[in-house]
Amino acid sequence: xxxxxxxxxxxxxxxxxxxxxxxxxxxxxxxxxxxxxxxxxxxxxxxxxxxxxxxxxxxxxxxxxxxxxxxxxxxxxxxxxxxxxxxxxxxxxxxxxxxxxxxxxxxxxxxxxxxxxxxxxxxxxxxxxxxxxxxxxxxxxxxxxxxxxxxxxxxxxxxxxxxxxxxxxxxxxxxxxxxxxxxxxxxxxxxxxxxxxxxxxxxxxxxxxxxxxxxxxxxxxxxxxxxxxxxxxxxxxxxxxxxxxxxxxxxxxxxxxxxxxxxxxxxxxxxxxxxxxxxxxxxxxxxxxxxxxxxxxxxxxxxxxxxxxxxxxxxxxxxxxxxxxxxxxxxxxxxxxxxxxxxxxxxxxxxxxxxxxxxxxxxxxxxxxxxxxxxxxxxxxxxxxxxxxxxxxxxxxxxxxxxxxxxxxxxxxxxxxxxxxxxxxxxxxxxxx
Amino acid sequence: xxxxxxxxxxxxxxxxxxxxxxxxxxxxxxxxxxxxxxxxxxxxxxxxxxxxxxxxxxxxxxxxxxxxxxxxxxxxxxxxxxxxxxxxxxxxxxxxxxxxxxxxxxxxxxxxxxxxxxxxxxxxxxxxxxxxxxxxxxxxxxxxxxxxxxxxxxxxxx
Numbered sequence: 001x002x003x004x005x006x007x008x009x010x011x012x013x014x015x016x017x018x019x020x021x022x023x024x025x026x027x028x029x030x031x032x033x034x035x036x037x038x039x040x041x042x043x044x045x046x047x048x049x050x051x052x053x054x055x056x057x058x059x060x061x062x063x064x065x066x067x068x069x070x071x072x073x074x075x076x077x078x079x080x081x082x083x084x085x086x087x088x089x090x091x092x093x094x095x096x097x098x099x100x101x102x103x104x105x106x107x108x109x110x111x112x113x114x115x116x117x118x119x120x121x122x123x124x125x126x127x128x129x130x131x132x133x134x135x136x137x138x139x140x141x142x143x144x145x146x147x148x149x150x151x152x153x154x155x156x157x158x159x160x161x162x163x164x165x166x167x168x169x170x171x172x173x174x175x176x177x178x179x180x181x182x183x184x185x186x187x188x189x190x191x192x193x194x195x196x197x198x199x200x201x202x203x204x205x206x207x208x209x210x211x212x213x214x215x216x217x218x219x220x221x222x223x224x225x226x227x228x229x230x231x232x233x234x235x236x237x238x239x240x241x242x243x244x245x246x247x248x249x250x251x252x253x254x255x256x257x258x259x260x261x262x263x264x265x266x267x268x269x270x271x272x273x274x275x276x277x278x279x280x281x282x283x284x285x286x287x288x289x290x291x292x293x294x295x296x297x298x299x300x301x302x303x304x305x306x307x308x309x310x311x312x313x314x315x316x317x318x319x320x321x322x323x324x325x326x327x328x329x330x331x332x333x334x335x336x337x338x339x340x341x342x343x344x345x346x347x348x349x350x351x352x353x354x355x356x357x358x359x360x361x362x363x364x365x366x367x368x369x370x371x372x373x374x375x376x377x378x379x380x381x382x383x384x385x386x387x388x389x390x391x392x393x394x395x396x397x398x399x400x401x402x403x404x405x406x407x408x409x410x411x412x413x414x415x416x417x418x419x420x421x422x423x424x425x426x427x428x429x430x431x432x433x
Numbered sequence: 434x435x436x437x438x439x440x441x442x443x444x445x446x447x448x449x450x451x452x453x454x455x456x457x458x459x460x461x462x463x464x465x466x467x468x469x470x471x472x473x474x475x476x477x478x479x480x481x482x483x484x485x486x487x488x489x490x491x492x493x494x495x496x497x498x499x500x501x502x503x504x505x506x507x508x509x510x511x512x513x514x515x516x517x518x519x520x521x522x523x524x525x526x527x528x529x530x531x532x533x534x535x536x537x538x539x540x541x542x543x544x545x546x547x548x549x550x551x552x553x554x555x556x557x558x559x560x561x562x563x564x565x566x567x568x569x570x571x572x573x574x575x576x577x578x579x580x581x582x583x584x585x586x587x588x589x590x591x
Contacts, residue, residue, distance in 0.1 A: 018504045019507045021507075021508040021520070022522075022526055023503045023523075024502045025501065026527050026530055033530075046537050047541070050540065050563070053534055053566060054485065054566060057488045059484070060480060063484035067456065246460060250458075251464060254457055272450075275450040278453060279494065280494065280498065283487075283491035283492055284501055287492065287495075287501060338502045341502055
């Protein structure tokens with residue numbers, strides 16, 4: 001059998017294993033290992049297994065993952081999200097749909113210090129849902145805003161997905177982070193437009209909340225100081241080239257502990273909770289990364305990625321069409337598989353294609369994060385929807401999925417804009433050297 | 434027996450948490466001292482090794498609490514017996530994977546020890562960390578076996 005055929009069988013087996021509920025990272029490692037045995041030999045596969053595990057676990061570049069997760073967890077447990085929401089609420093709560101927009105705004109700000117989208121959705125659900133209920137918001141709009149707003153964290157730095165993409169493709173993590181800022185703000189803006197539009201069509205969805213006077217507003221700004229400080233310190237240092245991403249993560253984590261302690265928002269219990277949540281999430285991410293490394297070695301031996309790249313590049317099709325096909329794969333895949341796992345699984349296959357077509361790798365990173373972001377909030381898997389359901393079990397899943405629809409529309413518009421105007425993503429990174 | 438295993442899992446998880454703190458403090462100290470032109474020698478190496486310990490020691494606890502990402506919406510739709518079959522298969526495959534990792538990491542650590550391979554600037558040996566990965570993978574195997582055993586116990590009940 002040709003290596004390419006074995007590779008295709010491997011991919012098919014992988015999909016079967018995934019659907020049989022084998023953890024994604026394990027399944028990739030198993031198929032990668034067995035495939036390598038088939039194509040090379042058992043001894044080489046065995047010794048590669050141990051070496052891959054050790055070298056991935058001990059990679060300095062990847063230590064940035066636990067550190068940024070830790071920073072987000074500490075901020076989460078210290079209640080930063082609550083204060084961000086209060087500020088956004090004071091400024092726009094009185095408009096129609098204002099509380100939902102405040103949710104999106106707070107998610108955007110929280111995304112700037114936390115890289116995990118389910119964590120953002122969970123924290124915003126506990127903070128914002130009771131408020132919106134109090135002002136008679138339709139639960140459809142309320143839960144839709146929370147689930148979708150939470151997904152913004154993937155685009156806005158620090159983002160675990162960008163870190164992993166950057167390491168896999170050897171692109172600068174700093175540049176990827178920069179590239180995510182404007183698209184993140186654009187999507188947040190589009191989400192607010194979607195809310196305004198929905199509320200104009202049916203004002204009962206989001207009745208205006210109470211008006212806060214300017215004194216109250218300025219007072220509420222105090223709550224955002226810590227986030228701003230943390231963001232400027234961490235991202236500023238990273239963009240200015242003062243620290244490596246790992247150093248930025250370490251400093252961010254330590255500062256978030258310091259800020260939380262000074263504000264008396266952190267107990268020893270909460271710190272312990274953040275730590276254990278971090279070990280769990282970091283391990284979950286790293287197991288997938290390791291599985292992808294092992295699977296990637298197998299794929300490289302099959303030569304599928306290279307053959308595919310040269311085949312696609314030789315097709316008599318405009319590159320735009322091929323891009324659309326790739327985006328469709330991500331769109332469909334995102335509905336079934338976790339965003340990070342999907343990116344880890346597919347980037348080794350599509351990345352050579354993207355390079356062969358002369359697309360910018362940084363821009364491509366932004367686009368696939370955006371597309372998988374849709375998967376995070378769409379059925380059947382949409383993890384953020386389940387997170388919101390977990391916080392508010394009395395709301396039926398169908399209500400939340402219905403509530404997500406206007407936001408999905410906003411994401412589609414956003415994707416079209418970002419594809420047609422690559423400068424939105426590439427302007428900020430171009431300022432870096 | 435179950436108690437001892439859970440205790441071990443928790444102990445490892447504490448070590449993972451401690452490694453994160455160590456990584457954070459070490460990196461911050463290095464950055465701070467760098468401003469005074471006295472960076473800590475070998476920070477990157479140490480942080481990488483601590484990172485390896487963090488992840489390795491966190492696997493048993495993550496496995497025990499079913500924290501790994503999996504695609505469950507298809508299995509959820511199957512009838513209960515079929516679900517059980519899937520769980521057993523998934524468990525056995527994961528078990529074989531970690532048994533292989535535990536075994537191969539042990540051999541790899543032996544090689545690293547006898548060949549005396551060390552980090553570049555601190556000349557720290559790599560092998561203790563690889564033994565740690567092996568030990569953690571072994572504990573993952575035990576956790577998975579425990580799950581299989583409880584699954585079997587549940588059979589007469591259903």
